[in-house]
Amino acid sequence: MKTLEIYLHIPFCIRKCAYCDFLSAPAGLHTQESYVRALEQEMLGRAEEYQEYQVSTVFIGGGTPSVLKPEWIRQLLDTLRRHYRIAEDAEITMEVNPGTVDSAALTLLHDAGINRLSLGLQSAWDEELKALGRIHTFQQFLEAYKAAVSAGFTHINVDLMSGLPGQTPESYEATLRRVAELAPPPEHISAYSLILEEGTPLAERYAAGTLKLPPEDTERLLYEQTEKILREYGYERYEISNYAQNGCVCRHNVGYWTRENYLGFGIGAASLVENVRFQNGKELQQYLKDPMGQREQMQRLSLAEQMEEYLFLGLRLTEGIGLKDFYETFHYELEQIYGRVIEKHAGEGLLAYTDRERGRFLHLTEKGLDLANYVMADFLEPELP
Amino acid sequence: MSSIDQSKIRNFCIVAHIDHGKSTLADRIIESTGLLTSREMQAQVLDNMDLERERGITIKAQAVRTIYKARDGEEYIFNLIDTPGHVDFNYEVSRSLAACDGAILVVDAAQGIEAQTLANVYLALDHNLDVFPVINKIDLPSAEPQRVIEEIEDVIGLEAQDAPLISAKNGIGIEEVLEQIVHKIPAPGGSPENPLQALIFDSVYDPYKGVIIFCRIMEGTVKKGTLIRMMATGAKEEVVEVGYFGAGQFIPCEELCAGMVGYITASIKNLKDTAVGDTVTDDRNPCKEPLPGYKKVQSMVYCGMYPADGAKYPDLRDALEKLQLNDASLNYEPETSVALGFGFRCGFLGLLHMEIIQERLEREYNLDLVTTAPGVIYKVHKTNGEVISLTNPSNLPDPSEIEYMEEPIVSAEIMVTSEFIGAIMELCQERRGRYLGMEYIEGTRALLKYDLPLNEIIYDFFDALKSRSRGYASFDYDLKGYEQSSLVKLDILINREEVDALSFIVHADSAYERGRRMCEKLKEEIPRHLFEIPIQAAVGGKIIARETVKAMRKDVLAKCYGGDITRKKKLLEKQKEGKKRMRQIGNVEIPQKAFMSVLKLDDRK
Numbered sequence: 001m002k003t004l005e006i007y008l009h010i011p012f013c014i015r016k017c018a019y020c021d022f023l024s025a026p027a028g029l030h031t032q033e034s035y036v037r038a039l040e041q042e043m044l045g046r047a048e049e050y051q052e053y054q055v056s057t058v059f060i061g062g063g064t065p066s067v068l069k070p071e072w073i074r075q076l077l078d079t080l081r082r083h084y085r086i087a088e089d090a091e092i093t094m095e096v097n098p099g100t101v102d103s104a105a106l107t108l109l110h111d112a113g114i115n116r117l118s119l120g121l122q123s124a125w126d127e128e129l130k131a132l133g134r135i136h137t138f139q140q141f142l143e144a145y146k147a148a149v150s151a152g153f154t155h156i157n158v159d160l161m162s163g164l165p166g167q168t169p170e171s172y173e174a175t176l177r178r179v180a181e182l183a184p185p186p187e188h189i190s191a192y193s194l195i196l197e198e199g200t201p202l203a204e205r206y207a208a209g210t211l212k213l214p215p216e217d218t219e220r221l222l223y224e225q226t227e228k229i230l231r232e233y234g235y236e237r238y239e240i241s242n243y244a245q246n247g248c249v250c251r252h253n254v255g256y257w258t259r260e261n262y263l264g265f266g267i268g269a270a271s272l273v274e275n276v277r278f279q280n281g282k283e284l285q286q287y288l289k290d291p292m293g294q295r296e297q298m299q300r301l302s303l304a305e306q307m308e309e310y311l312f313l314g315l316r317l318t319e320g321i322g323l324k325d326f327y328e329t330f331h332y333e334l335e336q337i338y339g340r341v342i343e344k345h346a347g348e349g350l351l352a353y354t355d356r357e358r359g360r361f362l363h364l365t366e367k368g369l370d371l372a373n374y375v376m377a378d379f380l381e382p383e384l385p
Numbered sequence: 386m387s388s389i390d391q392s393k394i395r396n397f398c399i400v401a402h403i404d405h406g407k408s409t410l411a412d413r414i415i416e417s418t419g420l421l422t423s424r425e426m427q428a429q430v431l432d433n434m435d436l437e438r439e440r441g442i443t444i445k446a447q448a449v450r451t452i453y454k455a456r457d458g459e460e461y462i463f464n465l466i467d468t469p470g471h472v473d474f475n476y477e478v479s480r481s482l483a484a485c486d487g488a489i490l491v492v493d494a495a496q497g498i499e500a501q502t503l504a505n506v507y508l509a510l511d512h513n514l515d516v517f518p519v520i521n522k523i524d525l526p527s528a529e530p531q532r533v534i535e536e537i538e539d540v541i542g543l544e545a546q547d548a549p550l551i552s553a554k555n556g557i558g559i560e561e562v563l564e565q566i567v568h569k570i571p572a573p574g575g576s577p578e579n580p581l582q583a584l585i586f587d588s589v590y591d592p593y594k595g596v597i598i599f600c601r602i603m604e605g606t607v608k609k610g611t612l613i614r615m616m617a618t619g620a621k622e623e624v625v626e627v628g629y630f631g632a633g634q635f636i637p638c639e640e641l642c643a644g645m646v647g648y649i650t651a652s653i654k655n656l657k658d659t660a661v662g663d664t665v666t667d668d669r670n671p672c673k674e675p676l677p678g679y680k681k682v683q684s685m686v687y688c689g690m691y692p693a694d695g696a697k698y699p700d701l702r703d704a705l706e707k708l709q710l711n712d713a714s715l716n717y718e719p720e721t722s723v724a725l726g727f728g729f730r731c732g733f734l735g736l737l738h739m740e741i742i743q744e745r746l747e748r749e750y751n752l753d754l755v756t757t758a759p760g761v762i763y764k765v766h767k768t769n770g771e772v773i774s775l776t777n778p779s780n781l782p783d784p785s786e787i788e789y790m791e792e793p794i795v796s797a798e799i800m801v802t803s804e805f806i807g808a809i810m811e812l813c814q815e816r817r818g819r820y821l822g823m824e825y826i827e828g829t830r831a832l833l834k835y836d837l838p839l840n841e842i843i844y845d846f847f848d849a850l851k852s853r854s855r856g857y858a859s860f861d862y863d864l865k866g867y868e869q870s871s872l873v874k875l876d877i878l879i880n881r882e883e884v885d886a887l888s889f890i891v892h893a894d895s896a897y898e899r900g901r902r903m904c905e906k907l908k909e910e911i912p913r914h915l916f917e918i919p920i921q922a923a924v925g926g927k928i929i930a931r932e933t934v935k936a937m938r939k940d941v942l943a944k945c946y947g948g949d950i951t952r953k954k955k956l957l958e959k960q961k962e963g964k965k966r967m968r969q970i971g972n973v974e975i976p977q978k979a980f981m982s983v984l985k986l987d988d989r990k
């Protein structure tokens with residue numbers, strides 16, 4: 001049976017963070033509820049189209065999905081269960097802001113069927129959190145984490161960031177260690193380098209010269225620390241910014257990088273189904289009026305486009321790309337299409353082959369992971385024989 | 386047509402400093418006379434290039450003829466001849482003026498006299514034109530017409546008490562301007578019976594008609610069948626058609642005779658045969674001598690132009706050929722560069738001219754160009770007595786063969802308000818200017834006179850002038866001649882390889898400073914590679930400056946999830962596109978714009 005991942009977008013938050021360029025904004029209860037109803041309508045309306053798929057993962061992201069009342073989350077999940085074939089072992093993740101939940105809410109969420117939490121911490125230092133415009137403190141995080149564990153969550157991810165205003169190698173190391181030393185430790189950590197996204201307050205302050213970021217060499221050092229320190233605690237890097245213990249990767253996200261089918265609900269939500277990409281419009285009011293009528297930018301990917309995506313997404317995984325899988329997917333040998341590019345970057349020490357049980361894999365080297373864009377750009381626009 | 390009364394013709398032009406309202410006044414004159422109704426009127430008829438394209442012929446709309454019914458009840462023919470406004474085209478301005486009998490001087494009621502006002506009015510007076518002033522923009526809150534009138538009388542010595550006070554933009558006072566054209570600009574002289582003597586003030590190439598000559602008939606008559614001869618170039622052809630200028634169209638007529646302004650076509654295939662300033666005569670009944678003032682147009686500025694994609698070399702050659710058909714002052718010859726491959730060394734009247742050509746090549750011919758730093762023509766006196774005109778720094782002979790070198794010098798006039806005199810003098814000093822004198826124009830403004838080396842002003846002098854005077858300084862210059870100078874060739878080495886396309890000639894005293902800034906600028910432009918790249922400036926093999934592009938160590942997207950993929954792919958595409966626009970020098974990829982960005986080594990931000 002074909003599989004499908006489902007993403008629900010919740011475009012609400014308490015307050016927009018200074019670095020955030022996601023589709024999200026604060027909203028009143030009434031708007032929130034209308035949105036939940038619209039989501040249900042969209043899920044319902046699309047159900048028949050996807051009856052032949054088994055849903056392997058569900059991810060509720062945002063925004064801050066945890067601003068919604070837990071009962072609404074339960075209703076959304078119930079709707080999904082009633083109208084889609086959700087696999088028994090499905091991974092059902094929800095993003096949670098530590099400043100928005102208490103133990104009652106977490107218990108309700110667990111009961112509703114959420115089996116994986118992604119907690120947005122970013123830093124263990126309150127000054128750094130403040131500089132980012134986060135609404136919570138480290139103490140609040142600790143409480144939320146404890147409450148999540150008590151509520152029964154065993155699969156927890158913690159989001160961290162490096163390269164923050166005011167961050168030092170010492171403060172970052174402490175953040176990493178405090179999180180890795182939590183009892184029980186989270187099975188998964190995402191650690192991102194701060195990106196100044198155009199149009200965010202942080203980017204504007206930086207451009208105006210009123211925001212100081214760590215100098216390049218420090219930023220670089222911070223980035224290198226992540227892998228080294230997390231390894232001490234048994235976290236294995238499996239993607240550019242993602243680390244997991246005991247192979248507990250985020251199945252939903254891995255699906256994005258291996259080009260599984262995924263279906264997004266809600267405003268701005270993107271989908272890829274059978275090599276067609278499409279996305280819902282970003283206007284909240286439009287969506288509330290007509291949740292089914294928002295699909296746009298329908299793009300059927302050509303074979304060459306599928307290949308370039310396969311490469312630039314697949315190479316994000318440290319495991320890399322299986323030559324056998326590439327052949328089975330496209331009926332061309334990887335070497336036949338990309339021989340020259342691979343040779344060039346292998347020569348520079350950025351790409352390498354490794355033989356595993358499942359055959360030969362092409363992957364970025366440690367140095368290559370740091371220069372991923374430089375390498376990936378060359379995999380675009382392949383010439384087919 | 387043959388019975389046109391010479392006393393009812395007025396041939397004139399409008400002179401002004403840039404932005405004082407020359408084109409707008411021209412529009413109003415055309416609009417208020419008998420050529421177009423206001424409904425047909427498009428803004429700035431004389432400048433409108435789209436109009437030309439629609440008509441399928443290329444006209445620079447250099448002249449227009451209109452009919453004005455004056456208060457005395459008579460109809461007058463106005464020939465308004467447009468003049469290019471930029472110092473690059475001074476020679477063309479001078480030829481256009483020679484085709485007129487009078488000029489309207491437009492002065493902005495708020496800004497008063499500026500450097501180009503003076504330069505242009507003196508040019509007009511030099512051509513014995515009768516000039517009358519018009520005070521424009523009197524509707525501006527900051528307008529001070531009385532002050533400007535006094536300024537015109539004091540500084541230029543032109544009677545200005547009865548100058549029309551107008552707003553060309555709002556159509557105020559135009560009637561008075563028209564009346565003054567009738568009364569203050571003399572009717573042309575000359576006799577239709579004399580041997581033909583006509584001045585070429587412009588010419589354009591039309592694929593069907595061949596060259597179309599724009600001329601002013603000084604003496605005699607020309608009509609279909611006349612065998613004409615260009616006195617300077619010697620070209621001879623039989624006239625196919627004569628006529629005058631509507632707005633954006635040619636209107637044929639029987640004949641053109643003394644005092645008239647119009648066009649001639651004669652199946653001439655090469656624009657070079659009809660040089661601006663040349664005299665047209667009747668080969669069977671020639672005039673005794675040509676009209677005075679003809680000069681062969683000299684290129685002042687040279688640069689290398691290369692197709693970004695080497696395979697487009699033939700396209701670039703074809704495009705240059707076609708542009709030259711319409712712009713005789715453009716010249717080019719093939720050259721090769723180790724860094725940039727096959728291209729052309731092109732000569733221009735000035736930097737603006739260069740930019741125009743570059744833009745036309747890119748827009749009209751869809752070419753992607755790499756341009757090297759513009760340079761002037763140096764005269765290299767070799768020890769063996771030979772003198773070469775150097776247009777490409779790479780061709781500089783070995784220093785041991787050079788006796789001495791000369792560089793072109795211009796006389797410059799800069800008008801500036803007194804508070805900025807210090808800053809502007811400092812700028813001229815930095816640019817190796819030789820102070821000649823200063824005149825005060827009323828209490829608060831001064832005219833500074835300097836001799837400046839041309840190579841110091843072709844890059845960014847104008848920008849620097851504006852930024853150091855908060856936009857208030859104005860500037861005009863004329864080529865004066867050549868002077869001996871201590872010049873050296875500055876070479877740039879990237880990753881220890883000399884890049885010929887980046888070499889340029891510079892005065893020995895500024896070599897260090899320029900080399901240093903060049904390295905800094907290139908450091909910004911050259912992207913990081915996997916290895917460290919030294920950028921060095923050298924004179925005669927000696928390194929005088931160095932910068933380093935650090936090795937790239939991190940270039941990665943932290944996040945890429947379901948909703949990001951399309952956007953992130955675009956980022957990678959941009960990166961790939963950027964790589965395509967690079968030039969490979971050794972194992973370093975240099976963005977094409979690096980070759981040009983070094984032109985703008987602006988000293989003070």
